Amino acid sequence: MVIEALKKENVDLIFGYPGGAVLNLYDQLYDADIRHIMTRHEQAAVHAADGYARVTGRPGVVFATSGPGATNLVTGIATAYMDSVPLVLITGQVSSPLIGTDAFQEADICGITLPITKHNYLVTDIADLPRIIKEAFYLAASGRCGPVLIDLPKDIQQAEGEFRYPKNVQIPGYNPTYDGHLGQINRAVKALARAKKPVLYVGGGVVSSGAHELLLELAERTETPVTTTLMGLSAFPGCHPLSLGMLGMHGTYWANIAVNEADLLIAIGARFDDRVTGKINHFAQGANIIHIDIDPAEIGKNIRADVPIVGDAKRVLIELLKKTDSKQHPDWLARIEELKNCVPLDYCQEPEGELLPQFVIESIYRETKGEAVITTEVGQHQMWTAQYYKFKNVRSLASSGGLGTMGYGFPASLGAQLGRPEETVFCIAGDGSFQMNSQELATAVNYNIPVKVAIINNQYLGMVRQWQQIFFRRRYSSVALENGPDFVKLAEAYGAVGLRAEKAAEVAVVLRQAMATPGPVVIDFRVRAEENVFPMVPPNCPTCEMIWSDEE
Amino acid sequence: MKYILAILVENKPGVLVRVAGLFARRGFNIESLAVGKTVDPTVSRMTIEVKADEKTLEQVVKQLNKLINILRISNLTHEPSVNRELVMIKVNANPANRAEIQQIVETFRAKIVDVSLQSVIIEITGNEEKLEAILLLLSHYGILETVRTGKIALLRGSKVTKNGGVKENGKDVL
Numbered sequence: 001m002v003i004e005a006l007k008k009e010n011v012d013l014i015f016g017y018p019g020g021a022v023l024n025l026y027d028q029l030y031d032a033d034i035r036h037i038m039t040r041h042e043q044a045a046v047h048a049a050d051g052y053a054r055v056t057g058r059p060g061v062v063f064a065t066s067g068p069g070a071t072n073l074v075t076g077i078a079t080a081y082m083d084s085v086p087l088v089l090i091t092g093q094v095s096s097p098l099i100g101t102d103a104f105q106e107a108d109i110c111g112i113t114l115p116i117t118k119h120n121y122l123v124t125d126i127a128d129l130p131r132i133i134k135e136a137f138y139l140a141a142s143g144r145c146g147p148v149l150i151d152l153p154k155d156i157q158q159a160e161g162e163f164r165y166p167k168n169v170q171i172p173g174y175n176p177t178y179d180g181h182l183g184q185i186n187r188a189v190k191a192l193a194r195a196k197k198p199v200l201y202v203g204g205g206v207v208s209s210g211a212h213e214l215l216l217e218l219a220e221r222t223e224t225p226v227t228t229t230l231m232g233l234s235a236f237p238g239c240h241p242l243s244l245g246m247l248g249m250h251g252t253y254w255a256n257i258a259v260n261e262a263d264l265l266i267a268i269g270a271r272f273d274d275r276v277t278g279k280i281n282h283f284a285q286g287a288n289i290i291h292i293d294i295d296p297a298e299i300g301k302n303i304r305a306d307v308p309i310v311g312d313a314k315r316v317l318i319e320l321l322k323k324t325d326s327k328q329h330p331d332w333l334a335r336i337e338e339l340k341n342c343v344p345l346d347y348c349q350e351p352e353g354e355l356l357p358q359f360v361i362e363s364i365y366r367e368t369k370g371e372a373v374i375t376t377e378v379g380q381h382q383m384w385t386a387q388y389y390k391f392k393n394v395r396s397l398a399s400s401g402g403l404g405t406m407g408y409g410f411p412a413s414l415g416a417q418l419g420r421p422e423e424t425v426f427c428i429a430g431d432g433s434f435q436m437n438s439q440e441l442a443t444a445v446n447y448n449i450p451v452k453v454a455i456i457n458n459q460y461l462g463m464v465r466q467w468q469q470i471f472f473r474r475r476y477s478s479v480a481l482e483n484g485p486d487f488v489k490l491a492e493a494y495g496a497v498g499l500r501a502e503k504a505a506e507v508a509v510v511l512r513q514a515m516a517t518p519g520p521v522v523i524d525f526r527v528r529a530e531e532n533v534f535p536m537v538p539p540n541c542p543t544c545e546m547i548w549s550d551e552e
Numbered sequence: 553m554k555y556i557l558a559i560l561v562e563n564k565p566g567v568l569v570r571v572a573g574l575f576a577r578r579g580f581n582i583e584s585l586a587v588g589k590t591v592d593p594t595v596s597r598m599t600i601e602v603k604a605d606e607k608t609l610e611q612v613v614k615q616l617n618k619l620i621n622i623l624r625i626s627n628l629t630h631e632p633s634v635n636r637e638l639v640m641i642k643v644n645a646n647p648a649n650r651a652e653i654q655q656i657v658e659t660f661r662a663k664i665v666d667v668s669l670q671s672v673i674i675e676i677t678g679n680e681e682k683l684e685a686i687l688l689l690l691s692h693y694g695i696l697e698t699v700r701t702g703k704i705a706l707l708r709g710s711k712v713t714k715n716g717g718v719k720e721n722g723k724d725v726l
């Protein structure tokens with residue numbers, strides 16, 4: 001019955017891992033024409049489904065068994081929840097009569113995932129199952145997207161029932177607001193017309209609502225520069241003259257200063273996270289704030305909104321554009337140009353010197369022309385990716401923003417590649433993070449998923465080391481990874497291709513070699529160990545107080 | 553300040569946990585909570601008293617509204633409404649002072665619902681002020697135990713907090 005329902009939802013790919021409480025489910029999969037990818041850890045199954053969902057816009061589907069199988073999903077679910085990624089997770093549960101008895105492999109996964117799912121269900125009657133599955137897909141992928149879990153006791157899996165898949169869903173307590181309030185939209189139009197120094201501040205909501213083209217239209221028509229969050233990076237072309245790049249803790253100087261000097265900030269699908277705003281009462285102090293978001297709870301949560309608009313970014317922008325005239329801001333753009341030249345993002349790669357991580361990432365950008373699908377792990381390499389990879393296309397980045405989950409990127413890249421089989425998929429990884437799910441090399445080889453993993457190997461938990469260097473006087477406590485594995489040999493042990501680059505001149509060569517390889521490739525980029533990510537806004541400081549270099 | 557929210561929820565297992573969990577994890581304080589079925593057995597009504605500032609309350613309501621099982625939330629704080637709470641108080645009492653206690657009980661229109669040689673149980677319904685006043689008086693005799701239902705409230709007049717129409721994510725809050 002589950003499989004039939006999944007087919008009705010056009011699911012053609014499931015990520016999962018079997019076990020005692022899902023034997024029935026897996027038996028049904030045996031001759032179903034739905035592809036199942038068995039990862040080597042349940043956490044990786046969720047991340048893979050998440051990567052798939054982020055780059056395709058379709059909900060990712062995960063199966064896992066009860067108890068440890070289900071609890072292994074937790075980090076992945078929390079990751080997806082924080083970044084509003086649509087997932088439907090189906091876990092096995094012990095038989096209904098055993099629930100609550102501490103039965104073998106029993107875990108109250110509904111209780112455990114209550115705070116990290118959009119909603120969850122424990123199925124108690126087979127007759128409810130089709131409705132629940134229908135609702136789960138609807139909830140996951142509508143409104144503010146998110147993970148939905150269905151806990152399915154073994155006896156319910158075995159039960160027979162009539163399968164009638166409902167055509168519609170009726171959830172009385174759930175009615176997302178899609179259309180923005182016209183009065184507020186008119187106020188936004190007026191504010192835009194008045195503004196002399198407007199900035200668009202764009203988050204993942206623009207990506208998930210598919211409002212990227214409208215955003216481009218709005219930015220160009222009103223000559224408004226665009227800064228994005230990590231989640232919003234692929235919503236606006238990084239090379240566009242109006243792009244300011246990312247803002248926040250490791251954002252560009254000009255993006256942070258522009259927000260500081262702006263008289264109007266138009267936030268779309270962004271949530272004023274502390275990594276973006278720094279000390280919140282100094283953030284965009286001189287600006288009127290228009291806040292467009294599908295989740296009313298985000299509006300006014302962290303910052304006052306002068307013009308609150310609850311609605312879907314796409315629909316709101318359609319309305320807004322109907323009434324918005326074109327406008328020029330030559331002085332403001334000149335000021336931004338000045339800021340860009342004042343403190344550019346740069347590094348100095350000596351041809352024969354130590355390899356710099358920024359150079360590696362910029363090389364990946366050059367070799368893929370900004371058109372690859374990128375996933376990242378978490379740490380310095382993630383921030384350098386945000387700074388130096390100029391994303392051209394929407395949904396071309398999957399990175400754990402809200403939760404910052406090390407171990408996300410590699411499995412996510414597998415899901416991303418399966419979702420977009422024609423495209424080049426790179427996972428930009430840290431040597432630390434990669435080791436959190438490196439067992440998935442087996443999955444990559446098993447299914448011949450041709451992802452390219454670029455390990456920015458600095459022999460450190462680099463981001464933590466950077467904080468220890470700056471805020472704890474170089475007392476490097478448990479951050480060295482010098483006994484890390486030989487990543488080339490590790491790749492080879494799994495049957496993947498392993499490559500290595502230690503000099504600047506080798507970088508483009510190995511990248512081309514990797515891209516020409518039909519299967520999965522791991523590249524070990526041996527980079528300078530103590531390179532830091534700059535600029536940096538120290539935590540809880542105003543975003544204009546950036547640190548520039550190690551000397552400060 | 554204290555706010556009173558009337559919340560209609562689907563009468564399903566686990567809904568109370570979802571509501572209580574949300575309060576706990578977002579650091580909102582519940583002063584009191586009362587739950588029971590409504591005339592529609594598929595719907596329960598919770599009355600929650602929240603101590604918060606206005607901004608926090610707005611977040612409470614918006615976050616609650618995101619729970620799928622919540623059908624409707626009304627803020628009764630500034631509405632003309634009848635608020636009641638029932639308390640049972642077990643007080644030290646002996647034949648010598650029982651008459652005195654009886655007097656207090658009558659003045660407050662409370663009821664003695666159980667008598668023993670050393671104690672009585674008093675039942676009283678009322679608003680917070682009245683309850684606090686009698687508790688203060690009775691503490692003089694030695695209160696052995698109390699139990700409270702938590703506050704419940706209804707709008708005055710024919711206006712109702714009803715489950716109907718659409719829940720528009722927080723917009724419908726009265």
Ligand SMILES: Cc1ncc(C[n+]2csc(CCOP(=O)(O)OP(=O)(O)O)c2C)c(N)n1
Binds near residue numbers: 406456460461
């Ligand atoms: C699961 C998890 N554990 C711990 C952390 C804390 N943390 C953030 S960045 C980081 C270091 C990451 O090291 P690496 O993957 O080598 O990346 P680098 O910063 O060196 O580029 C750590 C430990 C985290 N984000 N996630």
Ligand SMILES: [Mg+2]
Binds near residue numbers: 379457459461
């Ligand atoms: Mg590292």
